[in-house]
Amino acid sequence: MEQPFTLTTEVRDARLIISTSGYVNNVGGEAIANEFQKHYVSGVREVIINLAHSKVVNSVGMSFLIEIIERLSESGGRLIFTNLDPAVEKMLAIMGLFGYAGKEKTVEDALSALSTQS
Amino acid sequence: MEQPFTLTTEVRDARLIISTSGYVNNVGGEAIANEFQKHYVSGVREVIINLAHSKVVNSVGMSFLIEIIERLSESGGRLIFTNLDPAVEKMLAIMGLFGYAGKEKTVEDALSALSTQS
Amino acid sequence: MKEPVVNTTVVDSATDTAVSLTITLPRIPDIELVALEGLERLARHLGIGEEKIGEARIVVTEAIINALEHAGGAHPSVRVEFTISSGTLVVFVRDRGKGFNPATLEDPVIQKKLGTQSKRGWGMKLMKSLSDDFRIQTGKSGTTITITKRMR
Amino acid sequence: MKEPVVNTTVVDSATDTAVSLTITLPRIPDIELVALEGLERLARHLGIGEEKIGEARIVVTEAIINALEHAGGAHPSVRVEFTISSGTLVVFVRDRGKGFNPATLEDPVIQKKLGTQSKRGWGMKLMKSLSDDFRIQTGKSGTTITITKRMR
């Protein structure tokens, strides 16, 4: 059975890494947005969302990530998705998210992308 | 999704430990019996079957384990099941297997039970 | 012996609503796991405990693998219905096979299986042992198993 | 432009058999995952690649969550049918809700979502983009979505 949604976070050099596991539905999407918001108010502006263990996502869950993009665009921050399942990557492309967010293979790749560009 | 059946084995002090993962159906049951047979012919007579990661089993799969019990009874060997899901334990009890095989909580418990009794 | 039923029943509206899931499975390996996932989600949603779910899983697995094994036709399929209502699970499993005569089945005993060729024949016994009511309707046009199991 | 069809079709009998799975889901959280498991097992059995399965998963998830959200009645339920035949998946998803007028839906664009209240409204676009044919029948007694997707 698909595992229930869980989320782990790590802050490394003022960069927030959110790693999810399980189905990103409305509840999961909102949990990601809330976790982001908590760190955003304390100043975090660079965010990595690692979807390695979320092969199943829905558009309601993903729409919460648009809120994150909104906040970060307002404040000159950056969002990078990592470890995307190919179909999830296609989904985010169709939604146009990669006009506002990056994608990298791994969290390490995302961290170095942020380092060289910031 | 329930993971496909896999099996790992270890021989410790001439005792065979078979640990399964996933659905023990006819194919899984036969794989366990074949693995047992391989070690049986080279002299192993004490066997532990660890079902920690097999919460779903069916009676066709379990019926292959009766072959193992048969061999071991003929040759004065012993079988111990470990890490049983409560419902799987009930199933094996209904089939009468615990008249011919032991059960312990963990592999370590089974190993010490074999040590003190042999 | 059951207590006589008195007329002041307390109906818990949250758990008293019947919830159903129906599925028609093709004959492909391990497809019964899809039905099990449906059963588990239904039962967990209603707050049923893991041990009862585990027992129901065994009962349902045995019913479906028998039906899939004996389902006939060019596109063999098996219909499965789960309904949970007031903490009681009712399972229907129907195939379109040739049916069988349950009266001719011997009760399996481990002692007899040891030393004989076939070790199988446990499904019926398990379904009966782990349910509160077990019915078979069987004939030339197929078999329907109806199982009732209290889950609390 | 498609090549004209010639008359010497090679039929691969192993993959040409239609395989179907039908499921009626009650409205409980995440129940769509049961249908997805059915789809995955069907598709894997037929040797379909993981990326196509992933795309189908998205299409099917979107169709079912819409249907569950809008399914009406005392026991809201959604019927889902998968058929894979000659490498093509056909999905039906039917609810008994009040229907809607698809013509009034605006195509979602990310620029417009930024700065406005509702970020939702992506399901239809995703289903259309990731399928080869997408049809809606909708009216007062419910909605049926029919999606066709080539899986090879």
Ligand SMILES: Nc1ncnc2c1ncn2[C@@H]1O[C@H](COP(=O)(O)OP(=O)(O)O)[C@@H](O)[C@H]1O
């Ligand atoms: N749905 C069915 N259709 C036809 N025959 C069946 C069906 N279910 C059970 N049977 C018959 O009953 C016998 C006993 O079934 P069961 O106790 O489940 O053990 P097993 O399937 O391992 O033999 C089967 O061997 C079969 O002959």
Ligand SMILES: Nc1ncnc2c1ncn2[C@@H]1O[C@H](COP(=O)(O)OP(=O)(O)O)[C@@H](O)[C@H]1O
């Ligand atoms: N099965 C349905 N029944 C009724 N209305 C529907 C159905 N599917 C979609 N709709 C309508 O179409 C709109 C757009 O759907 P969709 O693109 O999936 O995005 P979302 O569901 O996030 O709004 C919905 O908001 C709803 O008004």
